[in-house]
Amino acid sequence: MPSDLDSAAITVRNVSKNYRLYSRPTQRLAEALFSRKKSYREFRALSDISFDVQPGETLGIVGRNGSGKSTLLQIICGTLQPTSGSTTVRGRIAALLELGAGFNTEFTGRENVYLNATILGMSQKEIDERFPAIEAFAGLGDFIDQPVKSYSSGMFVRLAFATAIHSDPDVLIVDEALAVGDEAFQRKCFARIEHIQASGATVLFVSHAPSSVLQLCSRAILLDDGEMLMDGEPKTVIGQYQRLMNASGELATSVREEILNVSEPSQADNEPAPKAEVEHAPNLDFFDPHLVPQSTVEYDTEGAQIHDMQILNADGQRVNQLAMGQNYTLSYLVSFTEPAENVGFGMLIKSVGGLEIAGATTSRSKHRLLPSVVSGDKRRVRFPFACNLVPGTYFFNGGVTREIDGEMIFMHRILDGAVFKVALSEDVYATGLVDILTGEPQIDNL
Numbered sequence: 361m362p363s364d365l366d367s368a369a370i371t372v373r374n375v376s377k378n379y380r381l382y383s384r385p386t387q388r389l390a391e392a393l394f395s396r397k398k399s400y401r402e403f404r405a406l407s408d409i410s411f412d413v414q415p416g417e418t419l420g421i422v423g424r425n426g427s428g429k430s431t432l433l434q435i436i437c438g439t440l441q442p443t444s445g446s447t448t449v450r451g452r453i454a455a456l457l458e459l460g461a462g463f464n465t466e467f468t469g470r471e472n473v474y475l476n477a478t479i480l481g482m483s484q485k486e487i488d489e490r491f492p493a494i495e496a497f498a499g500l501g502d503f504i505d506q507p508v509k510s511y512s513s514g515m516f517v518r519l520a521f522a523t524a525i526h527s528d529p530d531v532l533i534v535d536e537a538l539a540v541g542d543e544a545f546q547r548k549c550f551a552r553i554e555h556i557q558a559s560g561a562t563v564l565f566v567s568h569a570p571s572s573v574l575q576l577c578s579r580a581i582l583l584d585d586g587e588m589l590m591d592g593e594p595k596t597v598i599g600q601y602q603r604l605m606n607a608s609g610e611l612a613t614s615v616r617e618e619i620l621n622v623s624e625p626s627q628a629d630n631e632p633a634p635k636a637e638v639e640h641a642p643n644l645d646f647f648d649p650h651l652v653p654q655s656t657v658e659y660d661t662e663g664a665q666i667h668d669m670q671i672l673n674a675d676g677q678r679v680n681q682l683a684m685g686q687n688y689t690l691s692y693l694v695s696f697t698e699p700a701e702n703v704g705f706g707m708l709i710k711s712v713g714g715l716e717i718a719g720a721t722t723s724r725s726k727h728r729l730l731p732s733v734v735s736g737d738k739r740r741v742r743f744p745f746a747c748n749l750v751p752g753t754y755f756f757n758g759g760v761t762r763e764i765d766g767e768m769i770f771m772h773r774i775l776d777g778a779v780f781k782v783a784l785s786e787d788v789y790a791t792g793l794v795d796i797l798t799g800e801p802q803i804d805n806l
């Protein structure tokens with residue numbers, strides 16, 4: 361720990377934050393003026409949070425609304441004092457936390473870039489050099505010389521982002537909720553954040569979007585009710601975050617407890633694999649019994665349970681070492697414990713990084729839905745697929761949905777329920793994740 365502390369880009373030590381909640385605003389004033397006796401109650405927004413972020417790491421912070429993410433970021437940036445505990449940040453920090461912080465609405469866009477970039481620690485010369493890039497990135501055209509008060513909130517965000525991400529920070533802190541620009545602008549921001557990462561900077565990234573965290577972060581923490589429930593690999597943390605988001609009331613409390621008790625690797629990994637009702641013997645040449653998912657997350661059941669997820673080859677044998685170009689079937693069993701109508705089934709293949717590569721669902725169109733099931737029903741679901749994936753490791757998700765009042769509701773979901781590897785073969789040309797070639801590349805002598 362001490363050596364990490366010496367080298368860490370960000371340290372957060374036992375940080376707690378209490379807010380004072382007054383039942384009437386005038387009470388705050390009365391207390392300040394006349395030092396009346398305490399007329400507020402304390403609300404704990406953060407409870408004893410500790411973690412380090414190493415240089416070059418990108419840490420994602422996820423959590424439900426009100427879980428304490430913004431409070432934590434503001435404390436790390438130094439714009440808010442913790443009630444107890446401490447934080448340190450090494451190097452130049454650029455933070456995008458609050459719209460308009462560091463901007464003067466009477467000034468033009470150009471003047472604000474200079475003002476804001478100075479606050480971010482850039483010298484006049486640096487700003488002069490980078491202004492054309494900032495201006496081009498923000499893409500405001502002639503508006504750059506108009507007062508910022510005439511900007512739409514989207515224009516404002518573009519300028520603030522453009523300035524911050526051109527400041528070559530050692531530590532970049534971004535609240536993605538502010539990235540309200542259009543999709544093209546968001547892609548540009550991501551590309552720039554990736555560039556900042558590649559330059560070795562440390563990035564702290566708050567997001568509600570699992571895909572952004574999976575795409576950008578090397579590690580993630582899950583906050584809930586001011587407590588840090590988890591610190592680990594993004595895919596595992598996001599899985600638990602989504603589970604928490606899908607739970608409500610008492611269920612959320614028990615999910616929360618479970619998450620707190622789960623240490624990585626997840627409990628599911630230590631439990632024996634669910635017993636398969638195997639008519640499918642494994643093909644031991646292409647089945648490695650040690651290849652089991654380390655990151656399985658099971659959602660709570662809402663009337664159905666998925667088990668026995670497996671991959672079968674064309675002969676119906678169970679495999680987990682797949683060959684490129686061959687056909688396989690993903691198969692799982694669903695046991696229903698409640699009657700349900702308009703039931704759909706789905707699957708999704710994800711990369712190790714959590715990227716969603718391909719999926720299929722029967723719930724897209726009404727005629728493919730199972731009209732009704734009763735408690736005690738079982739269904740075996742099969743998705744035939746072609747393995748057009750490049751060599752690597754992949755995971756399967758499975759999901760069962762029902763329709764209630766015209767709305768599709770999950771009855772059960774398993775994330776990373778099965779893992780498989782696509783073997784390396786010598787004649788592979790494909791790069792990326794999916795092999796799209798229909799033949800060998802041709803190189804003609806002209």
Ligand SMILES: Nc1ncnc2c1ncn2[C@@H]1O[C@H](COP(=O)(O)OP(=O)(O)OP(=O)(O)O)[C@@H](O)[C@H]1O
Nearest residue numbers: 379380403405423424425426427428429430431432
């Ligand atoms: N100035 C304040 N005074 C009192 N309570 C506050 C104050 N700021 C935040 N809180 C409370 O502290 C808790 C954490 O708020 P915070 O804004 O950090 O959460 P968040 O995770 O960023 O939420 P969101 O995702 O909705 O932005 C919330 O319950 C919020 O109501």
